[in-house]
Amino acid sequence: MLFILYASVQAKAHYDTLRMLEQIQLENQKLQRVNENLRNELKKKQQELEKAKQAQNNNTKVAYLTFDDGPSTNTEEILAILDRYKIKATFFVIGNNSEFGKQMYRRIVSKGHALGLHSYSHEYRNIYTSATAFHSDMEKLRQLIYKATGQKPKIMRFPGGSNNHISRKYGGHSLMQILIQQSVQKxxxxxxxxxxxxDAKRKVQPRDVIIQSVMKESRNKKKIIVLMHDSQIKVTTVQALPAIITELKKQGFSFDILSDTSFTYHFTLEPPTSKRGGSGR
Structure with a gap:
């Protein structure tokens, strides 16, 4: 009799346990469905937010000021002007292995500006003879900057632009396409x-011409990448910079640095004459 009673109690306990497990499984399934619905809703909201952010970005006017060919004796003054207006810019530098040059690389980085590669030598007849020569020159600059700043820049500007004509003289018509492809792969x-x-059209371009050129070419554009130069002789570029910043602000532009996620601009197969490469680029 006791055995039967014990077996009955055990059977009921087992049955109750099974019922409890079934109930837990049902609750888990409900929670999983709720979680799935919440995840889907969150994903939908994130997509909507991203679309709204993208639309806002498309309507936002942003100026990316860029300075090629530095560092030079003008770099410190350019940095001071940018600091005064509380804006950041991008410096596509060349090789300067002096203590001054390395100090300027560090100054650019410490001020929160972007540092990009523009070749070590900037010698067209050397860097554009072959892909090997070009990448060797760029790597030499990258290593110099790394030793000076601890940074390995991943943004670059081809001397003369990505569709310069001078490279054809030394490396042939297909060289730039090869360099572009290989640089992206790297x-x-x-x-x-x-x-x-x-400012590179003349050795010393008048200040007012520089200002007017920037203002004219920035009209009806939402995103602009402005080409300027930081070589020693470009003192009028430095003189024009405060007015350029002021006028662009009046047009509603904010300012930012170039990066691997920022707006970009690439020349087409045949860029306008004003954008073709020359020794000043």
Whole structure:
């Protein structure tokens, strides 16, 4: 009798346990459905937010000021002007292995500006003879910057732009296409420009011409990459910079640095004459 009673109690306990497990499984299934619905809703909201953010970005006017060919004796003054207006810019530098040059690389980085590669030598007849020569020159600059700053820049600008004509003289018509493809494969993002300050058109371009060129070419554009130069002789570029910043602000532009995730601009097969490469680019 006791055995039967014990067996009955055990059977009921087992039955109750099974019922409890079934109930837990049902609750888990409900929770999983709720979680799935919440995940789907969150994903939908994130997509909507991303679309809204993208639309806002498309309507936001942003100026990316870029300075090629530095560092030079003008770099410190350019940095001071940018600091005064509380804006950041991008410096596509060349090789300067002096203590001054390495100090300027560090200054650019410490001020929160972007540092990009523009070749070590900037000698067209050397860097554009072959892909090997080009990448060797770029790597030499990258190593110099790394030793000076601890950074390995992943943004770059081809001397003369990505469709310069001078490279054809030394390396043939297909060289730039090869260099672009290989540079991208190496993880670099390259930038041309859609606003030319014209400061390289003459050895010393008048200040007012530089200002007017930037203002004219920036009209009706939402995103602009402005080409300027930081070589020693470009003192009028430095003189024009405060007015350029002021006028662009009046047009509603904010300012930012170039990066591997920022807006970019690449030349087409045949860029306008004003954007073709020359020794000043």
């Amino acid at each position: 993880g670099y993002k390259y930038f041309d420009w859609n606003v030319d300050s014209q």
